[in-house]
Amino acid sequence: MSLMREAGLEVRIDAAGNIIGRRAGTDPGLPVIMTGSHIDSVPQGGNFDGDVGVIGAIEVAELLREHGIATRHPFEFVVFTDEEGGVVGSQAMAGRVGPGTLDVVSHSGLTVRDGIRTVGGDPARLAEAHRAPGTLAAVVELHIEQGAVLDETGTDIGVVEGIVGIRW
Numbered sequence: 001m002s003l004m005r006e007a008g009l010e011v012r013i014d015a016a017g018n019i020i021g022r023r024a025g026t027d028p029g030l031p032v033i034m035t036g037s038h039i040d041s042v043p044q045g046g047n048f049d050g051d052v053g054v055i056g057a058i059e060v061a062e063l064l065r066e067h068g069i070a071t072r073h074p075f076e077f078v079v080f081t082d083e084e085g086g087v088v089g090s091q092a093m094a095g096r097v098g099p100g101t102l103d104v105v106s107h108s109g110l111t112v113r114d115g116i117r118t119v120g121g122d123p124a125r126l127a128e129a130h131r132a133p134g135t136l137a138a139v140v141e142l143h144i145e146q147g148a149v150l151d152e153t154g155t156d157i158g159v160v161e162g163i164v165g166i167r168w
């Protein structure tokens with residue numbers, strides 16, 4: 001959250017416990033462009049699982065600020081909570097937290113409900129974390145390959161060498 005604030009973002013924690021840094025666009029009527037990832041991980045997840053997507057997103061925010069670049073769309077830089085548990089953060093945004101989920105006891109010993117409170121969310125208002133269809137223009141997640149298949153075959157994907165910018 002401090003890195004997000006240093007990048008000039010307005011930071012909040014939504015009802016599901018997702019950390020969201022917002023940067024206004026010049027046209028507030030446009031839907032949000034969202035990028036980010038998660039900072040929880042799994043055994044053998046490595047140093048970059050999730051983290052690279054979060055730090056990469058904050059780097060984008062810093063670059064936009066450093067260069068004084070205004071975007072038409074509002075931007076939101078997000079750290080999804082409990083991504084590896086897969087039951088809360090992004091699921092709440094999608095409006096898909098299953099019945100009984102909040103009562104599940106995780107290996108921390110806390111219920112999911114208490115876990116959400118611990119990270120600053122509000123499980124009683126989970127519906128407020130839902131992003132209705134049409135309110136997000138795009139969601140982009142930078143993520144490492146986890147299966148090692150492409151790595152072992154020496155196949156490069158997603159290596160950006162150029163980008164088209166069309167201005168009408």
Ligand SMILES: [Zn+2]
Binds near residue numbers: 038049050143
């Ligand atoms: Zn991941």
